[in-house]
Amino acid sequence: MFVTPQSMHFADSLPLQSGASLRDYSLSFETYGRLNADRSNAVLICHALNASHHVAGVYAGEDKSEGWWDNMIGPGKALDTEQFFVIGVNNLGSCFGSTGPMHANPDTGRVYGADFPVMTVEDWVNAQARLLDVLGIQTLAAVMGGSLGGMQALSWTLQYPSRVRHAVVVASAPNLTAENIAFNEVARRAIVTDPDFHGGHFYQYGVVPKRGLRIARMIGHITYLSDDVMNEKFGRQLREGIDLRYSTQDVEFQIESYLRHQGDKFAEYFDANTYLLITRALDYFDPARSYGGDLSQALARASCKFLLVSFSTDWRFAPKRSREIVKALLDNRRDVSYAEIDAPHGHDAFLLDDPRYLGVVRAYFDTVAGEVASASVGAQHR
Amino acid sequence: MFVTPQSMHFADSLPLQSGASLRDYSLSFETYGRLNADRSNAVLICHALNASHHVAGVYAGEDKSEGWWDNMIGPGKALDTEQFFVIGVNNLGSCFGSTGPMHANPDTGRVYGADFPVMTVEDWVNAQARLLDVLGIQTLAAVMGGSLGGMQALSWTLQYPSRVRHAVVVASAPNLTAENIAFNEVARRAIVTDPDFHGGHFYQYGVVPKRGLRIARMIGHITYLSDDVMNEKFGRQLREGIDLRYSTQDVEFQIESYLRHQGDKFAEYFDANTYLLITRALDYFDPARSYGGDLSQALARASCKFLLVSFSTDWRFAPKRSREIVKALLDNRRDVSYAEIDAPHGHDAFLLDDPRYLGVVRAYFDTVAGEVASASVGAQHR
Numbered sequence: 071m072f073v074t075p076q077s078m079h080f081a082d083s084l085p086l087q088s089g090a091s092l093r094d095y096s097l098s099f100e101t102y103g104r105l106n107a108d109r110s111n112a113v114l115i116c117h118a119l120n121a122s123h124h125v126a127g128v129y130a131g132e133d134k135s136e137g138w139w140d141n142m143i144g145p146g147k148a149l150d151t152e153q154f155f156v157i158g159v160n161n162l163g164s165c166f167g168s169t170g171p172m173h174a175n176p177d178t179g180r181v182y183g184a185d186f187p188v189m190t191v192e193d194w195v196n197a198q199a200r201l202l203d204v205l206g207i208q209t210l211a212a213v214m215g216g217s218l219g220g221m222q223a224l225s226w227t228l229q230y231p232s233r234v235r236h237a238v239v240v241a242s243a244p245n246l247t248a249e250n251i252a253f254n255e256v257a258r259r260a261i262v263t264d265p266d267f268h269g270g271h272f273y274q275y276g277v278v279p280k281r282g283l284r285i286a287r288m289i290g291h292i293t294y295l296s297d298d299v300m301n302e303k304f305g306r307q308l309r310e311g312i313d314l315r316y317s318t319q320d321v322e323f324q325i326e327s328y329l330r331h332q333g334d335k336f337a338e339y340f341d342a343n344t345y346l347l348i349t350r351a352l353d354y355f356d357p358a359r360s361y362g363g364d365l366s367q368a369l370a371r372a373s374c375k376f377l378l379v380s381f382s383t384d385w386r387f388a389p390k391r392s393r394e395i396v397k398a399l400l401d402n403r404r405d406v407s408y409a410e411i412d413a414p415h416g417h418d419a420f421l422l423d424d425p426r427y428l429g430v431v432r433a434y435f436d437t438v439a440g441e442v443a444s445a446s447v448g449a450q451h452r
Numbered sequence: 453m454f455v456t457p458q459s460m461h462f463a464d465s466l467p468l469q470s471g472a473s474l475r476d477y478s479l480s481f482e483t484y485g486r487l488n489a490d491r492s493n494a495v496l497i498c499h500a501l502n503a504s505h506h507v508a509g510v511y512a513g514e515d516k517s518e519g520w521w522d523n524m525i526g527p528g529k530a531l532d533t534e535q536f537f538v539i540g541v542n543n544l545g546s547c548f549g550s551t552g553p554m555h556a557n558p559d560t561g562r563v564y565g566a567d568f569p570v571m572t573v574e575d576w577v578n579a580q581a582r583l584l585d586v587l588g589i590q591t592l593a594a595v596m597g598g599s600l601g602g603m604q605a606l607s608w609t610l611q612y613p614s615r616v617r618h619a620v621v622v623a624s625a626p627n628l629t630a631e632n633i634a635f636n637e638v639a640r641r642a643i644v645t646d647p648d649f650h651g652g653h654f655y656q657y658g659v660v661p662k663r664g665l666r667i668a669r670m671i672g673h674i675t676y677l678s679d680d681v682m683n684e685k686f687g688r689q690l691r692e693g694i695d696l697r698y699s700t701q702d703v704e705f706q707i708e709s710y711l712r713h714q715g716d717k718f719a720e721y722f723d724a725n726t727y728l729l730i731t732r733a734l735d736y737f738d739p740a741r742s743y744g745g746d747l748s749q750a751l752a753r754a755s756c757k758f759l760l761v762s763f764s765t766d767w768r769f770a771p772k773r774s775r776e777i778v779k780a781l782l783d784n785r786r787d788v789s790y791a792e793i794d795a796p797h798g799h800d801a802f803l804l805d806d807p808r809y810l811g812v813v814r815a816y817f818d819t820v821a822g823e824v825a826s827a828s829v830g831a832q833h834r
Contacts, residue, residue: 270701316471326634
């Protein structure tokens with residue numbers, strides 16, 4: 071499936087939760103499959119930390135350019151683009167095409183840098199809704215996301231309850247724990263205290279705070295994997311066969327080599343200000359906050375049907391966090407399916423090929439497709 | 453209990469596991485209680501990452517100078533200094549008095565810095581044994597330590613089986629997992645890539661790699677606490693009451709404030725090269741390595757009695773790691789007591805006042821004291 075990224079410009083100012091606003095912004099997006107006649111088969115995919123609008127398919131002429139959820143979404147796949155019109159949107163503040171910190175502030179003509187306004191999950195959802203308005207899509211057959219993307223899917227059901235029929239929330243949580251925030255904060259401090267960060271205006275110095283980005287990514291990778299899978303993949307294997315080198319600075323164990331490699335790769339392409347913005351959006355998300363912490367009250371506004379999926383070894387967004395959402399929805403007598411997949415891969419599992427996981431999602435979307443088809447038939451006869 | 457630190461100089465070269473050796477070194481140490489006539493009541497305490505020889509008591513004229521295990525050790529305490537002669541030793545490579553990276557290399561006259569030789573748990577135990585030789589202590593009533601200190605206690609039973617009657621190994625592990633090594637490696641990278649590190653020779657530049665040390669300590673603190681206790685102590689509490697500030701760089705949540713404070717404090721007093729050395733000693737410890745990973749074979753040399761203690765919410769050195777040691781000792785029909793304490797505080801619990809924990813240690817040392825007393829009576833009658 072060859073795909074082409076698109077961009078949509080918005081001239082109207084977007085009011086943000088912080089009180090600030092963003093004007094003259096663009097959203098990068100992609101679509102897969104075809105919108106049906108009554109525009110009822112659209113599925114919006116929300117992305118997590120370092121992903122983008124490039125969800126599925128490949129770019130012509132670019133090897134290894136598969137979208138980040140290409141194992142999930144495409145013709146005949148669990149989310150079947152022969153049945154659904156799937157939309158991927160790059161969030162504001164990201165570094166993959168939509169307006170972000172490396173673009174010029176139209177008010178000053180200078181690159182935003184650290185002055186790019188703080189974005190929240192709710193702000194992203196509002197921006198996504200405006201894109202759907204322009205695309206002529208009033209109601210989504212489903213909104214779907216994993217991790218931070220799952221938070222956006224959940225928020226859709228609260229901000230625009232009448233515009234969502236189904237929400238698929240994978241490996242997510244109703245908010246971050248203190249430990250989650252702590253990991254984000256250490257990563258941010260590593261970036262912000264890198265001398266090359268220059269208070270977030272490093273672009274004009276022609277440098278990138280790569281030291282900080284590397285540390286941030288290494289911390290991230292530890293939290294994405296499970297202890298079990300790390301032991302299985304790396305254990306205490308030495309890089310150099312069986313001989314110890316006795317060095318504090320050289321690589322000695324394979325796990326060190328893996329983490330350094332991941333850090334180096336990330337620092338080459340990811341924007342430091344984007345990292346700060348996205349981790350902050352994670353920290354802030356907390357729909358129960360306005361309800362004194364009562365998640366059941368907070369989710370009362372949701373009216374769609376839900377599929378929640380969690381993974382047994384995910385210690386970043388553990389199954390118990392998904393169960394909190396399930397319980398709050400059941401308290402409101404909502405229609406909820408919940409699958410807890412026994413998988414060894416930790417948080418990363420939501421991006422991987424687990425047949426039970428993909429099977430659950432496929433079965434759910436088969437039902438959604440059935441609803442879409444019968445509603446379309448109904449519409450034709452009306 | 454007022455105490456006074458002492459120092460012992462060693463002119464003989466200490467051969468190290470790496471093949472290097474250390475000459476003209478000193479060990480800082482303290483002792484509490486009195487050595488009995490037949491020198492049979494000595495207990496050696498081994499320290500973990502950022503602790504020292506100052507295990508118990510206070511320094512005259514210094515408020516808040518309690519030793520790091522003062523809640524455990526002292527007159528009438530769980531390890532009773534009215535019964536035992538307790539010795540705390542600062543390990544080589546540390547920054548609290550014993551010879552370390554900030555001292556001059558006698559071969560060159562220059563400060564060691566990053567050239568200080570890599571130390572292992574086994575090297576530390578050898579140095580401790582030499583100190584005991586000079587103090588005239590052939591056999592320890594017990595060796596005791598928590599975390600990395602527990603690894604040293606375990607190693608004592610393998611390196612000098614005939615010199616140890618009891619080993620008390622608290623919140624420890626037979627080796628680090630890949631995840632443990634990963635956290636150490638991220639902390640080390642943060643230090644080593646701090647521009648103020650200067651390849652480990654920062655002393656001569658009059659700077660300290662504080663950015664790196666702060667990050668290292670923040671990561672450490674996350675792993676010392678449990679998710680539960682972090683949620684209980686900090687949760688999602690904001691620093692500034694109820695209003696969000698919407699900032700990526702300012703402190704927003706209390707947990708951020710706590711971590712930054714811990715990082716700042718640590719960077720003021722801890723040595724960067726010592727941090728590298730001590731985390732590497734943790735990485736390397738693996739007595740089963742020479743036995744193809746068979747811990748039961750590795751522990752066959754141990755002949756003393758054991759008390760092992762672990763804490764239910766410790767995810768750094770989880771109870772299952774202590775159970776591996778227990779199983780390996782039982783495979784060798786050794787005398788092992790094991791207590792798994794249900795405590796919410798994570799790895800930090802080994803330093804805290806938990807009555808069940810302190811009760812278990814007290815009961816164990818009561819038995820040891822009984823053995824010491826009856827052996828002494830026997831000696832008098834011989």
